Amino acid sequence: MGNKLPNELLQSLIKDFNIEQELFEQVHNDENQITSIRLNTKKPFNIFRGSKNIPWCDTGFYLNDRPAFIADPDFHAGCYYVQEASSMFLEQALKHSTNLADPLRVLDLCAAPGGKSTHILSLISEDSLLVSNEIIKTRVGTLADNITKWGSSNAFVTNNDPKDFSKLEGFFDVMVIDAPCSGSGMFRKDPETVSQWSEGNVQLCSQRQQRILANALPALKEDGVLIYSTCSYSKEENENIADWLIDEFTLESIQIPLKSEWNILETTSEIHSAYGYRFYPHLLSGEGFFLTCFRKKKQSGELKYPKQKPVIAGKKEAAILKEWLQSPDRFSFIQSGDDYLAIRNEHIDDFNLIKSKLYLKKAGIRLGAIQGKNLVPDHELAMSQVNNHSIQRLELSRDEALRYMRKDDLKVETDLTGWVLMCFGSHPLGWAKILPNRINNYYPKNLRILKSLQELN
Numbered sequence: 001m002g003n004k005l006p007n008e009l010l011q012s013l014i015k016d017f018n019i020e021q022e023l024f025e026q027v028h029n030d031e032n033q034i035t036s037i038r039l040n041t042k043k044p045f046n047i048f049r050g051s052k053n054i055p056w057c058d059t060g061f062y063l064n065d066r067p068a069f070i071a072d073p074d075f076h077a078g079c080y081y082v083q084e085a086s087s088m089f090l091e092q093a094l095k096h097s098t099n100l101a102d103p104l105r106v107l108d109l110c111a112a113p114g115g116k117s118t119h120i121l122s123l124i125s126e127d128s129l130l131v132s133n134e135i136i137k138t139r140v141g142t143l144a145d146n147i148t149k150w151g152s153s154n155a156f157v158t159n160n161d162p163k164d165f166s167k168l169e170g171f172f173d174v175m176v177i178d179a180p181c182s183g184s185g186m187f188r189k190d191p192e193t194v195s196q197w198s199e200g201n202v203q204l205c206s207q208r209q210q211r212i213l214a215n216a217l218p219a220l221k222e223d224g225v226l227i228y229s230t231c232s233y234s235k236e237e238n239e240n241i242a243d244w245l246i247d248e249f250t251l252e253s254i255q256i257p258l259k260s261e262w263n264i265l266e267t268t269s270e271i272h273s274a275y276g277y278r279f280y281p282h283l284l285s286g287e288g289f290f291l292t293c294f295r296k297k298k299q300s301g302e303l304k305y306p307k308q309k310p311v312i313a314g315k316k317e318a319a320i321l322k323e324w325l326q327s328p329d330r331f332s333f334i335q336s337g338d339d340y341l342a343i344r345n346e347h348i349d350d351f352n353l354i355k356s357k358l359y360l361k362k363a364g365i366r367l368g369a370i371q372g373k374n375l376v377p378d379h380e381l382a383m384s385q386v387n388n389h390s391i392q393r394l395e396l397s398r399d400e401a402l403r404y405m406r407k408d409d410l411k412v413e414t415d416l417t418g419w420v421l422m423c424f425g426s427h428p429l430g431w432a433k434i435l436p437n438r439i440n441n442y443y444p445k446n447l448r449i450l451k452s453l454q455e456l457n
């Protein structure tokens, strides 16, 4: 049984949005949890039996029950992302506001742990760039790990305050701001949070949302698209923010076509009739969510690129690095400390610019360090969608895959020696160096599965 919902919130939802109180309260006492995942089309796998498509997301699926994801090697290989269904509506907003075939610069400003970022990466073209930012240092590592697992080569991960983005005036074509909020939309999933809700906190969140938006908006181009979302039901964090945005900035509201059977509610804000989209758990299979979308109508200042170029790998090093990529000519090799990064050629100037203005945690694909004439390959290269198909691969059973990711002693019959991609269902999990008498396991320590095999089975 969930906690009683805050009366002030209920009353405002009845008054402003005419919600059916009884059904809304009932669904918050329902103990059946919805589990949904989004597939990585670049890493196909046998999806769980009985999964049903989420109508507003081509790659989103509801699962019949909640499997132990940690015990599923496909999960660790980056074949899917476990994500709340309502928030996958981002796909409709992107499809209807932009041309996804164009090379776009996209900013996901409040990105950890990476649900929206991995979704964006599945939707944009390979020559588009995603800058995925998280302000909180302790959350940016998980964000980078999730993007590494997804395997895309066109993402940069930054760890900056939204105000730092004012240095990138007019840079982005699309800005996704999934803002920190009072979280009422998660009351059903996480009843513990009900007791933390207060009207005062809603006000604080609304002020913080305005600060974040005001700081970030200069970095959006003229005609660029802003997508703003929260997991709150409060009008102060949703429709009122839309009105405030139109008052403060020259923005035009974008309507997103809906199918009536989706049961998503279109709202309009009080002052400027900006469109908003509300998700209620008693009306659809998903948690509480709000999204609104705008086009910027005002010219931003012009951005100057720094003259200094990054350090490009020498010919000898490049020759070594090229061997590890499927289409090496699409990439430039950049030295970063002892390591080399593969950055898509079309993103080199952006890499240079962003590196000079922001704290860049990850960019492109980290290939590894060169020792003597050989590369010691990095985990990012193992997980990437662009590694060379001719790299040696060893297919593991589920049990072997779990042992490998636990970093247990592994004995597998194989004639392979040297660097090998340890795979499950043909998707790499990480590296091993196979010697005639033993296997050196290079699965990253920080990702190691800590549960015992018994607990995993």
Ligand SMILES: C[S@@+](CC[C@H](N)C(=O)[O-])C[C@H]1O[C@@H](n2cnc3c(N)ncnc32)[C@H](O)[C@@H]1O
Pocket: 109, 110, 111, 112, 113, 114, 115, 116, 117, 134, 135, 136, 139, 162, 178, 179, 180, 181, 208, 212
């Ligand atoms: C709703 S969560 C983002 C979820 C993420 N977009 C996803 O889909 O996985 C909001 C994020 O905003 C970050 N955040 C908190 N305070 C912030 C601030 N003042 N400015 C920018 N981001 C902030 C939080 O750390 C959190 O990662």
